[in-house]
Amino acid sequence: MNPMNPSQTNQFFDNFRHFFSRPAVLPRLIMVNTAVFLLVYIVNLFFWLFQLDSSQDLFSPLTRFLAIPASLSQLVVKPWTVLTYMFLHEGFFHLFFNMLVLYFGGQIFLQYLSQRKLLSTYLLGGLTGAAFYVLAYNLFPVFHQVSERSLALGASASVLAVLIAAATYVPHYTVNLILIGPVKLKYLAIVFVVLDFFSIQGNNPGGHIAHLGGALWGFLYIWLYRNGKDVYSVFNQFYRKPMQVKPGYQKANRPLTDDEFNRIKNEEQKLIDHILDKIAKDGYKSLTKKEKEFLFKSGKNN
Numbered sequence: 001m002n003p004m005n006p007s008q009t010n011q012f013f014d015n016f017r018h019f020f021s022r023p024a025v026l027p028r029l030i031m032v033n034t035a036v037f038l039l040v041y042i043v044n045l046f047f048w049l050f051q052l053d054s055s056q057d058l059f060s061p062l063t064r065f066l067a068i069p070a071s072l073s074q075l076v077v078k079p080w081t082v083l084t085y086m087f088l089h090e091g092f093f094h095l096f097f098n099m100l101v102l103y104f105g106g107q108i109f110l111q112y113l114s115q116r117k118l119l120s121t122y123l124l125g126g127l128t129g130a131a132f133y134v135l136a137y138n139l140f141p142v143f144h145q146v147s148e149r150s151l152a153l154g155a156s157a158s159v160l161a162v163l164i165a166a167a168t169y170v171p172h173y174t175v176n177l178i179l180i181g182p183v184k185l186k187y188l189a190i191v192f193v194v195l196d197f198f199s200i201q202g203n204n205p206g207g208h209i210a211h212l213g214g215a216l217w218g219f220l221y222i223w224l225y226r227n228g229k230d231v232y233s234v235f236n237q238f239y240r241k242p243m244q245v246k247p248g249y250q251k252a253n254r255p256l257t258d259d260e261f262n263r264i265k266n267e268e269q270k271l272i273d274h275i276l277d278k279i280a281k282d283g284y285k286s287l288t289k290k291e292k293e294f295l296f297k298s299g300k301n302n
Contacts, residue, residue, distance in 0.1 A: 025115040026106040029122060030099050033155055036087045037095045040066075044090075059151055063090055067151035068130050070137035070206065074148075086126030088153040098155045104175070105163035108185065112169055112276075112295075118162065120232045121221060125161020125214040132157075132213030133206050143205070152206050157214030160196075164189050164218030169226070172280040189215075228269065 020027045044060045047053045053061055068085040069075050075082075089095035102122075109118050133152045137143040143150070166173070167189035174182045196211040224231055275291050287295070 025119045025122075026103070026110065029106075029119070030102060033087050033089065033095060033099060033102075036066075036084075037089045037092075040088065040090060060090070063088065063153065064151065067153040068133065070134055070143070070147040070150040070152070072134070072138060075134065082127060082130045083123075085130065085153050086123075086155050086158045089155070090153070094154060098159050101163060102155065102159045105159065105166055108170070108173060108175075109162055109166040112166075116235070117232055120235060121161050121165050121218060122155075122158040124221070125165075125217045126155070126158035128161070128217035129157025129210035129213040132216075133210040136209045137206060150206055152210055154207065156207065157210045159214070160192060160211050161214040161218035161221075163192065164215045165222050166218075168219050168222035170276060170279070226273070 020031065040060070040062050043062045047060060059067065065078070066081060066084040066088045068081040069078065089098065106118055109121070130152070137147040137150055167185040171184065171186035173185040175185055175188065176182050177188075193212065193215050196208040196215070199205075199208045202208070221231060271294065275287060275295050278286055278291070284292075
């Protein structure tokens with residue numbers, strides 16, 4: 001194992017600093033998760049030092065406040081937990097692994113889809129995972145005895161939604177894994193899903209069920225998107241700036257109608273699909289300069 005020389009070390013920290021200084025969704029998601037982890041750790045340390053928690057519970061008071069409960073009666077009085085649970089980690093390695101997968105999955109995602117879609121996939125993947133967890137613990141008899149005290153936490157469902165979405169969009173994208181070598185993204189995604197499925201009978205059934213919910217959302221969203229139905233379009237009204245019309249999306253000195261806009265977008269999507277099929281068959285290098293430019297611009301505009 002060769003240690004990094006000073007120039008490589010400086011380059012690593014420069015890249016690290018540049019990544020987290022950008023006003024982008026991916027670094028902010030990682031920063032929020034890390035900040036919540038540090039906050040929970042500090043509060044838990046304070047409670048431990050002063051012996052303030054005498055409940056003898058597996059979870060700390062702040063974790064119980066932020067984690068999502070399986071019990072419907074508890075969830076009704078703690079509705080914020082459907083969001084806060086997906087940013088909550090108590091173990092360092094739980095946080096580290098989730099953020100590592102989010103970083104690599106998010107980087108691939110952003111090569112083809114937009115920042116807004118990444119954020120929406122993370123949040124809705126987490127919400128779907130929460131729904132799977134709560135429903136399973138209230139429907140299946142095996143969980144009835146533990147549902148009143150069961151809690152779920154972690155970004156795994158959200159992270160898996162992002163990874164599965166990327167794998168569904170570009171299944172033949174190749175990643176190089178340490179000790180393994182080049183692997184197509186679709187196979188990596190399948191391994192994650194299969195491991196979660198066969199781990200349901202283990203020590204953390206609720207967590208693995210939530211992961212599968214997030215994975216299902218990632219797949220379902222891209223499947224709908226590739227078939228011309230962008231379910232995230234309902235959020236566009238919260239993002240769009242007034243009086244802004246994209247170049248080429250104007251006709252006769254007026255904004256396009258919905259039908260005209262949708263027709264152009266459908267034509268563009270067909271071209272994107274053609275380019276992605278070309279990448280899948282012959283690789284990115286097979287694209288022409290114009291195809292590369294179009295793919296890059298479409299990723300920024302979506």
